[in-house]
Amino acid sequence: MSGRKVFMIVTLLCMAAGVTLAQRGWRGMHDISVDRKGVPTWDYDQNFPSDSFTFVRVEFDSYFGRAGGGGWLTDYPDSDLNFSLRLQQLTSLKVNPDPKTMRLTDDELFDYPFLYMIEPGGMVLSDEEVAALRKYCLNGGFLMIDDFWGDDQYENVRYELEKVFPDRKPFEVPLSHEIFHIVYDLKEKPQVPALRSVQRGQTWEYARDGSDTRNPDYRAITDDNDRIMVFICHNTDLGDGxxxxxxxxxxxxxxxxxKAYPMGINIVTYAMTH
Structure with missing residues (x-):
């Protein structure tokens, strides 16, 4: 269900291993609201917003902007709306139908336990943002980083995260880790290319630096109790899915x-239960 059309996957088997996405009526639904890009809304208790999961996208500065093919606005708002809808349909979580965007220095940041950051290959964090992200994660917050390709972009993300956690290094997350199995039992680490790449017959995306991107790379930074605080989805684009x-x-x-929805739902479920 993009901004152009809305399609239904639907039926849920509620947060158990072996949950499946089922497609119904691929011809789609009628647009409900122009502002929501055709994504329907649903009722939730607005008197207790902290009882509902809200998808929050991080706004950040980048040394290459939209003209260079990057930036925090990539896939917005369709991916955020669609994912919130599917999370509400396919799990037992109470989900806010209205995702948010905010900077790491926003006063409301600590009201939300999950943050999503996309296309961080050119990300530049200020000293204030570095301090805020460190405090957020060490106090129980979870950051998912998605959609960046190649060695150069990874090196930039590693450099920025090293400012946040100088004493904690990202490590490769093995397929045996529960984050790949907590709801959907994934048999491989999912790689999701952009639609345009698939239409060219590729299952990956080319990197600007020409490095090999044919294998997805999932890395993490953990706290002192081995809980994942930062989950890095490199050489894959779940948001485009x-x-x-x-x-x-x-x-x-x-x-x-x-791939995209099962991995995303696993990540959110892990974040909300750890």
Whole structure:
């Protein structure tokens, strides 16, 4: 369900191993609201907002802007709206239908336990943002980083995260880790390319620096109790799997249903239960 069309996956088997996404009526639904890009809304108790999960996207500065193919606005708002809808449909979580964006220095940051950061390959964090992110994570917050490709972009992310956690290094997360199995039992680390790459016959995306990006790279930074605080999704684009789900049936079946949503739901479930 992109900004152009809305499609239904639907039925939930509620937060158990073996949960499956089922596709119904690929021809779609009617647009409900222009502002929501056709994504329907649902009721939740606005008197107790802290009882509902809210998808929060991080705003950040980047040394290459939108013209260079990057930036925090990538896939916005379609991916955030679609993922919130599917999370509400496919799990037992209470979900706020209205995702948010905010900077790391926002006064409301600590009201939300989950943050999403996309295309951070050119990210530049200020000293204030570094301090805020460190405090947020060490106080129980969770950061998911998604959609950046190649060695150069990873090196920039590693450099920025080293300012946040100078004494903690990202490490490769093995497939045996519970984050790959907590709801959906994934048999491989999912790699989701952009729709345009799939339409060219690729299952990966080219990196600006020409490095090999054919294998997804999932890394993490943990706290003193081995809880993941930062989950890094490198050489994959889960957000495009959410954003583009209604634009191409093959892409929807093979990448949105089988990879992007299961991995995303696993990540959120891990974050909210640890």
């Amino acid at each position: 959410w954003e583009r789900e209604g634009e191409d049936k093959y892409y929807f079946d093979e990448f949105s249903v089988k």
